[in-house]
Amino acid sequence: DTAVSQTPKYLVTQMGNDKSIKCEQNLGHDTMYWYKQDSKKFLKIMFSYNNKELIINETVPNRFSPKSPDKAHLNLHINSLELGDSAVYFCASSPGPGLASHFGPGTRLTVL
Amino acid sequence: GIQVEQSPPDLILQEGANSTLRCNFSDSVNNLQWFHQNPWGQLINLFYIPSGTKQNGRLSATTVATERYSLLYISSSQTTDSGVYFCAGEAQGGSEKLVFGKGTKLTVNP
Numbered sequence: 573d574t575a576v577s578q579t580p581k582y583l584v585t586q587m588g589n590d591k592s593i594k595c596e597q598n599l600g601h602d603t604m605y606w607y608k609q610d611s612k613k614f615l616k617i618m619f620s621y622n623n624k625e626l627i628i629n630e631t632v633p634n635r636f637s638p639k640s641p642d643k644a645h646l647n648l649h650i651n652s653l654e655l656g657d658s659a660v661y662f663c664a665s666s667p668g669p670g671l672a673s674h675f676g677p678g679t680r681l682t683v684l
Numbered sequence: 685g686i687q688v689e690q691s692p693p694d695l696i697l698q699e700g701a702n703s704t705l706r707c708n709f710s711d712s713v714n715n716l717q718w719f720h721q722n723p724w725g726q727l728i729n730l731f732y733i734p735s736g737t738k739q740n741g742r743l744s745a746t747t748v749a750t751e752r753y754s755l756l757y758i759s760s761s762q763t764t765d766s767g768v769y770f771c772a773g774e775a776q777g778g779s780e781k782l783v784f785g786k787g788t789k790l791t792v793n794p
Binding site: 612613614615616620622627630660662664669670672673674675677678 | 714715717719721725726727728729732768770772774780781782783784786787
Protein backbone atom coordinates (compact mmCIF):
# COMPACT_ATOMS: atom_id res chain seq x y z
CA ASP A 573 0.00 0.00 0.00
CA THR A 574 1.52 3.31 -1.08
CA ALA A 575 0.95 5.93 1.61
CA VAL A 576 1.83 9.04 -0.41
CA SER A 577 1.99 8.69 -4.18
CA GLN A 578 3.02 11.15 -6.86
CA THR A 579 2.73 11.11 -10.62
CA PRO A 580 4.67 11.33 -12.76
CA LYS A 581 7.97 10.16 -11.29
CA TYR A 582 9.95 11.83 -14.05
CA LEU A 583 9.00 14.85 -16.13
CA VAL A 584 11.14 16.23 -18.95
CA THR A 585 9.80 19.25 -20.76
CA GLN A 586 10.74 22.35 -22.73
CA MET A 587 11.00 25.87 -21.34
CA GLY A 588 7.72 27.73 -21.54
CA ASN A 589 5.49 24.68 -21.22
CA ASP A 590 2.86 24.14 -18.54
CA LYS A 591 2.88 20.94 -16.49
CA SER A 592 1.13 19.38 -13.51
CA ILE A 593 2.22 16.97 -10.80
CA LYS A 594 -0.39 14.99 -8.89
CA CYS A 595 -0.24 13.79 -5.29
CA GLU A 596 -2.49 11.51 -3.32
CA GLN A 597 -2.27 10.22 0.25
CA ASN A 598 -4.23 7.34 1.77
CA LEU A 599 -3.17 7.96 5.39
CA GLY A 600 -6.23 9.97 6.32
CA HIS A 601 -4.02 12.99 7.10
CA ASP A 602 -5.42 16.51 7.24
CA THR A 603 -2.31 18.36 6.06
CA MET A 604 -0.43 18.12 2.78
CA TYR A 605 2.68 19.87 1.50
CA TRP A 606 4.80 20.52 -1.54
CA TYR A 607 8.58 20.74 -1.12
CA LYS A 608 11.31 21.52 -3.62
CA GLN A 609 14.72 19.83 -3.39
CA ASP A 610 17.43 21.56 -5.39
CA SER A 611 20.59 20.12 -6.92
CA LYS A 612 22.43 20.55 -3.60
CA LYS A 613 19.78 18.45 -1.85
CA PHE A 614 18.39 21.43 0.06
CA LEU A 615 14.73 20.89 0.95
CA LYS A 616 12.41 23.88 1.16
CA ILE A 617 8.70 24.05 1.73
CA MET A 618 6.63 25.65 -0.99
CA PHE A 619 2.99 25.20 0.08
CA SER A 620 0.94 23.61 2.79
CA TYR A 621 -2.76 22.84 2.89
CA ASN A 622 -4.77 21.87 5.94
CA ASN A 623 -8.24 20.47 5.31
CA LYS A 624 -8.10 21.80 1.74
CA GLU A 625 -7.22 25.33 2.90
CA LEU A 626 -3.92 26.99 2.04
CA ILE A 627 -1.97 27.70 5.25
CA ILE A 628 1.58 28.17 4.02
CA ASN A 629 2.58 29.92 0.82
CA GLU A 630 6.31 30.53 0.76
CA THR A 631 7.99 32.98 -1.57
CA VAL A 632 7.21 31.00 -4.67
CA PRO A 633 6.63 32.53 -8.12
CA ASN A 634 2.95 32.75 -8.95
CA ARG A 635 3.62 30.47 -11.91
CA PHE A 636 3.25 27.73 -9.30
CA SER A 637 -0.34 27.07 -8.30
CA PRO A 638 -1.37 24.31 -5.90
CA LYS A 639 -4.87 22.88 -5.89
CA SER A 640 -6.46 20.65 -3.29
CA PRO A 641 -9.73 19.16 -4.54
CA ASP A 642 -10.09 17.16 -1.30
CA LYS A 643 -8.07 16.28 1.79
CA ALA A 644 -6.42 13.31 0.10
CA HIS A 645 -5.14 15.17 -2.97
CA LEU A 646 -2.81 18.09 -3.54
CA ASN A 647 -1.76 18.85 -7.10
CA LEU A 648 0.85 21.31 -8.31
CA HIS A 649 0.49 23.15 -11.60
CA ILE A 650 3.42 25.05 -13.04
CA ASN A 651 3.01 27.58 -15.86
CA SER A 652 5.68 28.86 -18.23
CA LEU A 653 8.40 26.52 -16.99
CA GLU A 654 11.90 27.95 -16.62
CA LEU A 655 15.31 26.27 -16.48
CA GLY A 656 15.58 27.11 -12.77
CA ASP A 657 12.46 25.07 -12.04
CA SER A 658 14.46 21.89 -12.61
CA ALA A 659 14.48 20.06 -9.27
CA VAL A 660 12.88 17.19 -7.42
CA TYR A 661 9.43 18.05 -6.09
CA PHE A 662 8.17 16.13 -3.09
CA CYS A 663 4.66 15.88 -1.82
CA ALA A 664 4.17 15.06 1.86
CA SER A 665 1.37 14.69 4.37
CA SER A 666 0.99 14.79 8.15
CA PRO A 667 -1.85 14.33 10.66
CA GLY A 668 -1.79 18.06 11.34
CA PRO A 669 0.38 21.11 10.58
CA GLY A 670 4.02 20.47 11.49
CA LEU A 671 3.44 16.93 12.78
CA ALA A 672 5.31 13.80 11.63
CA SER A 673 5.51 14.08 7.88
CA HIS A 674 5.43 11.25 5.35
CA PHE A 675 6.91 11.93 1.95
CA GLY A 676 6.02 10.73 -1.51
CA PRO A 677 8.66 9.29 -3.85
CA GLY A 678 9.33 12.64 -5.54
CA THR A 679 8.96 13.91 -9.11
CA ARG A 680 12.18 14.76 -10.92
CA LEU A 681 11.42 17.71 -13.19
CA THR A 682 13.91 18.59 -15.91
CA VAL A 683 13.34 21.71 -17.97
CA LEU A 684 15.34 21.88 -21.21
CA GLY B 685 13.57 32.47 10.44
CA ILE B 686 15.28 29.72 12.33
CA GLN B 687 18.62 28.31 11.20
CA VAL B 688 19.25 24.57 11.28
CA GLU B 689 22.83 23.40 11.38
CA GLN B 690 23.76 19.75 10.93
CA SER B 691 27.11 18.17 11.62
CA PRO B 692 29.16 16.62 10.26
CA PRO B 693 28.28 17.42 6.64
CA ASP B 694 29.89 14.17 5.48
CA LEU B 695 30.67 10.96 7.30
CA ILE B 696 32.32 7.77 6.03
CA LEU B 697 32.15 4.63 8.15
CA GLN B 698 33.09 0.99 7.95
CA GLU B 699 30.23 -1.44 8.38
CA GLY B 700 29.67 -2.17 12.05
CA ALA B 701 30.82 1.22 13.33
CA ASN B 702 28.68 3.53 15.47
CA SER B 703 28.05 7.20 14.76
CA THR B 704 26.36 10.29 16.14
CA LEU B 705 24.80 12.98 13.98
CA ARG B 706 23.97 16.35 15.46
CA CYS B 707 21.39 19.00 14.70
CA ASN B 708 21.53 22.49 16.24
CA PHE B 709 18.77 25.09 16.04
CA SER B 710 19.24 28.85 16.28
CA ASP B 711 16.00 29.18 18.25
CA SER B 712 13.47 27.02 20.06
CA VAL B 713 11.62 24.62 17.82
CA ASN B 714 8.56 22.42 17.84
CA ASN B 715 7.90 19.15 16.05
CA LEU B 716 11.54 18.15 15.53
CA GLN B 717 11.94 15.28 13.05
CA TRP B 718 14.72 13.18 11.55
CA PHE B 719 14.58 11.84 8.00
CA HIS B 720 16.72 9.49 5.92
CA GLN B 721 16.98 10.01 2.18
CA ASN B 722 18.25 6.80 0.63
CA PRO B 723 20.46 6.71 -2.48
CA TRP B 724 17.31 6.29 -4.62
CA GLY B 725 15.90 9.57 -3.32
CA GLN B 726 13.15 8.28 -1.05
CA LEU B 727 12.65 10.31 2.14
CA ILE B 728 11.73 8.25 5.19
CA ASN B 729 10.61 9.70 8.49
CA LEU B 730 12.83 8.12 11.15
CA PHE B 731 11.70 9.94 14.27
CA TYR B 732 9.21 12.53 15.38
CA ILE B 733 10.99 13.68 18.52
CA PRO B 734 10.12 17.11 19.94
CA SER B 735 11.81 16.12 23.21
CA GLY B 736 13.25 13.13 25.03
CA THR B 737 14.67 9.92 23.62
CA LYS B 738 13.27 7.34 21.25
CA GLN B 739 14.70 4.12 19.90
CA ASN B 740 13.89 2.12 16.80
CA GLY B 741 16.14 -0.88 16.29
CA ARG B 742 19.72 0.26 15.72
CA LEU B 743 18.68 3.90 15.57
CA SER B 744 17.91 6.19 18.44
CA ALA B 745 17.39 9.92 18.79
CA THR B 746 17.56 12.37 21.64
CA THR B 747 16.27 15.93 21.64
CA VAL B 748 17.21 18.43 24.34
CA ALA B 749 14.69 21.12 23.53
CA THR B 750 15.94 23.57 26.20
CA GLU B 751 19.40 23.52 24.61
CA ARG B 752 18.08 23.53 21.06
CA TYR B 753 19.76 20.41 19.73
CA SER B 754 19.02 16.87 18.73
CA LEU B 755 21.24 13.82 18.21
CA LEU B 756 20.74 10.78 16.02
CA TYR B 757 22.66 7.66 16.96
CA ILE B 758 23.33 4.87 14.51
CA SER B 759 24.78 1.71 15.98
CA SER B 760 26.34 -1.23 14.14
CA SER B 761 25.98 0.62 10.84
CA GLN B 762 25.09 -1.28 7.68
CA THR B 763 25.60 -0.38 4.03
CA THR B 764 21.85 0.18 3.77
CA ASP B 765 22.21 3.08 6.24
CA SER B 766 23.99 5.08 3.53
CA GLY B 767 22.25 8.21 2.33
CA VAL B 768 21.55 11.69 3.61
CA TYR B 769 20.12 12.32 7.06
CA PHE B 770 18.07 15.47 7.55
CA CYS B 771 16.68 17.04 10.67
CA ALA B 772 13.85 19.54 10.53
CA GLY B 773 11.92 21.63 13.02
CA GLU B 774 9.20 24.23 13.20
CA ALA B 775 9.93 27.60 14.80
CA GLN B 776 7.98 28.15 18.01
CA GLY B 777 5.20 30.65 17.58
CA GLY B 778 3.16 28.53 15.23
CA SER B 779 4.71 29.03 11.81
CA GLU B 780 3.59 25.44 11.05
CA LYS B 781 6.49 25.28 8.62
CA LEU B 782 9.24 22.68 8.84
CA VAL B 783 12.70 24.10 8.22
CA PHE B 784 15.29 21.55 7.11
CA GLY B 785 19.00 21.38 7.72
CA LYS B 786 21.41 20.79 4.86
CA GLY B 787 21.85 17.17 5.85
CA THR B 788 24.63 14.78 6.78
CA LYS B 789 25.75 12.53 3.95
CA LEU B 790 26.60 9.11 5.37
CA THR B 791 28.52 6.48 3.44
CA VAL B 792 28.88 3.05 5.00
CA ASN B 793 31.48 0.88 3.31
CA PRO B 794 31.43 -2.92 3.45
